[in-house]
Amino acid sequence: MEKKAERKEQNGSFSRRNFLEVGGAAIAGSALAVTPAAAMSGNGAKRAGANSIKTYRTLGRTDFMVSDISVGGVPLRDTAVVRHAYDQGINYFDVAEGYGRGAAESAVGEAMAHMERSEIFITTKIGISGSDTEETVRDRFMTCLGRMQTEYIDAFYMHGPGSVATLDTPAFHAATDKLKAEGKLRHIGISCHGAGRGSSDTMEEILLAAATDGRFDLMLFSYNFLNREMGDKVLAACKEHNVGTTAMKTKPGTLKPTPLDPDNLTDAQQQSVDQTVSRGRTREQAIESLRGRIQRQEEGWQNTQPFMDKFGITTKDELDLASVQWVVQNPDMHTTCIAANSIDNMNKYLPLSGSTPADLNLALLSDYGRVISDRYCRQGCDACTGACPAGLQVSTVMRYAYYFENQAREKDAMVLYRELDGNDASHCLGCSAPCNGSCPWGLDVQANMLEAHARLSL
Numbered sequence: 479m480e481k482k483a484e485r486k487e488q489n490g491s492f493s494r495r496n497f498l499e500v501g502g503a504a505i506a507g508s509a510l511a512v513t514p515a516a517a518m519s520g521n522g523a524k525r526a527g528a529n530s531i532k533t534y535r536t537l538g539r540t541d542f543m544v545s546d547i548s549v550g551g552v553p554l555r556d557t558a559v560v561r562h563a564y565d566q567g568i569n570y571f572d573v574a575e576g577y578g579r580g581a582a583e584s585a586v587g588e589a590m591a592h593m594e595r596s597e598i599f600i601t602t603k604i605g606i607s608g609s610d611t612e613e614t615v616r617d618r619f620m621t622c623l624g625r626m627q628t629e630y631i632d633a634f635y636m637h638g639p640g641s642v643a644t645l646d647t648p649a650f651h652a653a654t655d656k657l658k659a660e661g662k663l664r665h666i667g668i669s670c671h672g673a674g675r676g677s678s679d680t681m682e683e684i685l686l687a688a689a690t691d692g693r694f695d696l697m698l699f700s701y702n703f704l705n706r707e708m709g710d711k712v713l714a715a716c717k718e719h720n721v722g723t724t725a726m727k728t729k730p731g732t733l734k735p736t737p738l739d740p741d742n743l744t745d746a747q748q749q750s751v752d753q754t755v756s757r758g759r760t761r762e763q764a765i766e767s768l769r770g771r772i773q774r775q776e777e778g779w780q781n782t783q784p785f786m787d788k789f790g791i792t793t794k795d796e797l798d799l800a801s802v803q804w805v806v807q808n809p810d811m812h813t814t815c816i817a818a819n820s821i822d823n824m825n826k827y828l829p830l831s832g833s834t835p836a837d838l839n840l841a842l843l844s845d846y847g848r849v850i851s852d853r854y855c856r857q858g859c860d861a862c863t864g865a866c867p868a869g870l871q872v873s874t875v876m877r878y879a880y881y882f883e884n885q886a887r888e889k890d891a892m893v894l895y896r897e898l899d900g901n902d903a904s905h906c907l908g909c910s911a912p913c914n915g916s917c918p919w920g921l922d923v924q925a926n927m928l929e930a931h932a933r934l935s936l
């Protein structure tokens with residue numbers, strides 16, 4: 479209780495000096511210079527200081543004033559992270575039934591006594607399957623509610639509907655309508671990762687259909703400086719229909735590949751060689767095949783180096799911060815979910831709240847985007863799916879590779895990959911790759927799939 483009272487009294491301003499001191503080396507170089515917007519608004523005054531929230535935005539027709547940075551609960555397991563985020567002014571917590579099999583919801587629930595319920599917005603999600611009924615949806619909702627130790631949930635999302643038709647699932651709407659009438663639920667929304675197996679709908683089509691549907695008040699989707707073409711269209715539709723917008727997968731940048739030393743292979747390289755050998759090739763042939771792939775990646779990387787050198791971006795951290803800042807500064811994206819795996823990770827991104835990079839710097843990031851564009855899978859466009867005779871969902875494999883590489887979720891990613899149950903990139907070994915040439919952004923689909931396979935195979 480003392481915390482709540484203390485928090486309500488906090489207010490203050492934000493300075494570039496604070497940002498640089500507290501953010502430390504987090505924002506480096508002129509490309510990432512920040513002009514903070516010191517606007518303090520929202521549900522009560524929040525904490526001052528470099529690591530506190532500076533900006534709150536109206537979350538579409540929910541009318542809730544949401545912090546521009548929020549808790550992304552995929553890796554959330556520690557309730558101390560929730561308490562810390564709340565103390566810094568974060569008021570949006572995004573979890574799901576499936577995140578850690580309920581552990582993320584429990585982490586929020588265990589922090590509930592620390593927080594003023596009316597000041598926070600809690601979202602959870604369930605994936606809908608054909609076997610769900612109104613009763614199963616309700617039962618699952620009630621289990622989520624129990625784990626979160628609260629009387630109501632602010633928004634219940636349909637988690638990753640794989641087609642436009644799924645948005646209409648009667649069981650979901652019947653159950654959520656009743657839960658709303660009972661005061662246990664306030665809004666519904668969707669998150670989207672792209673088409674499901676057997677669906678030809680794109681992620682853009684699913685998101686646009688949800689934005690115009692009228693029943694969904696919120697959505698969570700992938701938005702970053704490399705997929706802005708789709709993202710901006712969806713944001714415009716959300717603005718027109720007053721739908722709340724929340725961002726995930728905001729860091730598409732890649733790192734230089736590890737050079738190949740045949741006598742000292744990395745774990746991922748060794749896995750790749752072992753897999754090729756298990757398919758009847760010699761070790762030498764496997765090494766040569768791997769060398770070719772790494773060389774192709776290195777050639778692409780060479781093109782980005784001048785940009786990185788010129789603007790002082792030398793580490794993945796710096797690139798990640800610039801990428802997230804690009805999303806946070808867009809007022810049409812109401813909040814940006816940050817992977818809440820630790821207090822350190824939250825602290826790393828909190829100084830971006832309220833920040834506004836100079837126009838010049840946005841242009842620089844856009845230049846970088848052009849350079850690496852042909853190495854980033856937009857995950858959900860699915861334009862290459864029809865070109866694969868094995869019917870592999872390339873974007874799903876690429877998404878798991880993203881979890882592994884960009885979200886520090888190695889174990890989750892590998893488990894998810896195993897659950898593809900053979901519909902994975904092992905088919906790409908020895909394939910003549912008719913998929914290459916099918917990607918509108920020029921990705922070498924086979925090379926990316928093989929790289930993902932080497933990383934994700936247990």
Ligand code: SF4
Binds near residue numbers: 855856861916
């Ligand atoms: S590889 Fe290209 S076509 Fe395939 S899902 Fe990714 S971005 Fe889309």
Ligand code: SF4
Binds near residue numbers: 868870872911912924
């Ligand atoms: S390389 Fe892989 S994704 Fe491409 S067509 Fe062959 S099996 Fe399908």
